[in-house]
Amino acid sequence: xxxxxxxxVLELVGVFAFALDGALTAMRAxxxxxxxxxxxxxxxxxxxxxxxxxxxxxxxxxSFSDWRYLFVATCGALVAFxxxxxxxxxxxxxxxSDTAGLSLFCVTGSAIALEAGAGPGQAVLLGxxxxxxxxxxxxxxxxRVPTVLTGGLYAVPALLGATIAVAGxxxxxxxxxxxxxxxxxxxxxxxxxxxxxWHAPRARLVPRQLDEPGGA
Amino acid sequence: xxxxxxxxVLELVGVFAFALDGALTAMRAxxxxxxxxxxxxxxxxxxxxxxxxxxxxxxxxxSFSDWRYLFVATCGALVAFxxxxxxxxxxxxxxxSDTAGLSLFCVTGSAIALEAGAGPGQAVLLGxxxxxxxxxxxxxxxxRVPTVLTGGLYAVPALLGATIAVAGxxxxxxxxxxxxxxxxxxxxxxxxxxxxxWHAPRARLVPRQLDEPGGA
Amino acid sequence: xxxxxxxxVLELVGVFAFALDGALTAMRAxxxxxxxxxxxxxxxxxxxxxxxxxxxxxxxxxSFSDWRYLFVATCGALVAFxxxxxxxxxxxxxxxSDTAGLSLFCVTGSAIALEAGAGPGQAVLLGxxxxxxxxxxxxxxxxRVPTVLTGGLYAVPALLGATIAVAGxxxxxxxxxxxxxxxxxxxxxxxxxxxxxWHAPRARLVPRQLDEPGGA
Numbered sequence: 001x002x003x004x005x006x007x008x009v010l011e012l013v014g015v016f017a018f019a020l021d022g023a024l025t026a027m028r029a030x031x032x033x034x035x036x037x038x039x040x041x042x043x044x045x046x047x048x049x050x051x052x053x054x055x056x057x058x059x060x061x062x063s064f065s066d067w068r069y070l071f072v073a074t075c076g077a078l079v080a081f082x083x084x085x086x087x088x089x090x091x092x093x094x095x096x097s098d099t100a101g102l103s104l105f106c107v108t109g110s111a112i113a114l115e116a117g118a119g120p121g122q123a124v125l126l127g128x129x130x131x132x133x134x135x136x137x138x139x140x141x142x143x144r145v146p147t148v149l150t151g152g153l154y155a156v157p158a159l160l161g162a163t164i165a166v167a168g169x170x171x172x173x174x175x176x177x178x179x180x181x182x183x184x185x186x187x188x189x190x191x192x193x194x195x196x197x198w199h200a201p202r203a204r205l206v207p208r209q210l211d212e213p214g215g216a
Numbered sequence: 217x218x219x220x221x222x223x224x225v226l227e228l229v230g231v232f233a234f235a236l237d238g239a240l241t242a243m244r245a246x247x248x249x250x251x252x253x254x255x256x257x258x259x260x261x262x263x264x265x266x267x268x269x270x271x272x273x274x275x276x277x278x279s280f281s282d283w284r285y286l287f288v289a290t291c292g293a294l295v296a297f298x299x300x301x302x303x304x305x306x307x308x309x310x311x312x313s314d315t316a317g318l319s320l321f322c323v324t325g326s327a328i329a330l331e332a333g334a335g336p337g338q339a340v341l342l343g344x345x346x347x348x349x350x351x352x353x354x355x356x357x358x359x360r361v362p363t364v365l366t367g368g369l370y371a372v373p374a375l376l377g378a379t380i381a382v383a384g385x386x387x388x389x390x391x392x393x394x395x396x397x398x399x400x401x402x403x404x405x406x407x408x409x410x411x412x413x414w415h416a417p418r419a420r421l422v423p424r425q426l427d428e429p430g431g432a
Numbered sequence: 433x434x435x436x437x438x439x440x441v442l443e444l445v446g447v448f449a450f451a452l453d454g455a456l457t458a459m460r461a462x463x464x465x466x467x468x469x470x471x472x473x474x475x476x477x478x479x480x481x482x483x484x485x486x487x488x489x490x491x492x493x494x495s496f497s498d499w500r501y502l503f504v505a506t507c508g509a510l511v512a513f514x515x516x517x518x519x520x521x522x523x524x525x526x527x528x529s530d531t532a533g534l535s536l537f538c539v540t541g542s543a544i545a546l547e548a549g550a551g552p553g554q555a556v557l558l559g560x561x562x563x564x565x566x567x568x569x570x571x572x573x574x575x576r577v578p579t580v581l582t583g584g585l586y587a588v589p590a591l592l593g594a595t596i597a598v599a600g601x602x603x604x605x606x607x608x609x610x611x612x613x614x615x616x617x618x619x620x621x622x623x624x625x626x627x628x629x630w631h632a633p634r635a636r637l638v639p640r641q642l643d644e645p646g647g648a
Binding site: 242243246247248249250251252253255256266270273275276277280281283286297298300356357358359 | 486487488489550551553554557558568572575576577578580581582585586587588631632633634635
């Protein structure tokens, strides 16, 4: 499999995982009907990549010009809609599909940015944007504070995965092993963070500041 | 009237309808002052078209480079602000202006996408994005779950109207009758769906899944 | 200092002010941890400029291709995180940093739009979009109705500052005095509006309309 084909396959697996995740969220958070479930699945799956392509200026986004994206995203949402009794057997299906999408997109997003001519620093950032964007749109649409702001380690694993992917590519590492190492590190850090409740320090606010008047 | 002129007129009528709708929503949902009403009206009216133009890569968006858009959107919002006692005589003014905007934008959005060189499938999608985008931004800004996720048939009528417009254009149908057929089908499906409470099937969730822990 | 250097310095000061504002909001509104605070600070600081660059079609946005933006935004968020006990000595730090960001960005945003070839009208609009965009993203992410819709005079000072900056530039006014006049007018109108509770008229809604059924 050529590097380009590998990238396309991983990207579509990520689309599928995020579509599953968005559709399961739609059923759980808002008890939406079939069209709402598909709509939220598609936005979650394609939103991060579309945001990356807009910021790269490579328009129209791949998810609009290549029909496989919309097809795979719709399939993922329909699998979640009809298959959720089976999915229950997997423990924590939302969590796992979200982590899979995050890990795949930070790798593919940074590779696509490099291919489009971005520098290494921008590629890391755009990889993280691809990974985080879809879930953030999902959370805004169902009116939750986005996971990236609250969910323990979420942006940091995406930045780690993208950094490994970009640095490994510079050092000449091979496609599939590098993708596994980068995506695996992202997934491991995300899941370990959730398992052990890792989070960064919080500011100790003096209560008086909390009800300061006139804040815009 | 040439096809280009017809398109521009229909687009501006859609802008007016969505500005009316956004401004009425602002007055009802949040009791905003004049500037807030105009701001929400303008975002609702211009948001869908701007999103379409960004995804097409035809930047700056028409709504920024052509002053008539902002002028018509502001007028629509001001008509809603000062004319709402008269608008009450029309039954359900928010519903009707939202449906008018949806029906006009799915037709004009797909035509503009075709003119910019998009393929027929992308033109259908971008027509739907134009139609749905403004109302979705409106709902996010006043903190409602977007209509496209919850409001019965909303994306489906937009996709239907855009499909008729694109397919009819390929078959050589004339401008105005085709626009009427496409927009009319969209409006009819939207209004019938609301009238008879049509919605797609919902997933039957087993309650235990609802409070599954650890979902991201 | 050349006009280009002045513009870059003012833009980075605005990025710092908005990062401070977004990070303080994150600590107050949602008690987020360090990563959430930095994430919201960065989005608030870079969101308005990125939106402007997307609408201008000058992609990738400056905030992605120039590392100083991300560096300054991260520093601003960290200063807010570790320095908030000191910041308490300044009265109303959120309010002041938000106003500083608004005033700086309406000036720099319109100047950047003019440099990128926009007409004067579009430059005024894009200046206001730069100024308002970051705070609006911030509010959507922490689930508040955006300040631009509710907060008295917010869009109007931004439009005023951008108009003075564009008109003054056309009349040949010098860089720094003009920037001070434009930004100062914006800040003065914003602060006076808050101090005296200025707001535009509200529509008097007849109660019956408030619970109109069937609104989309």
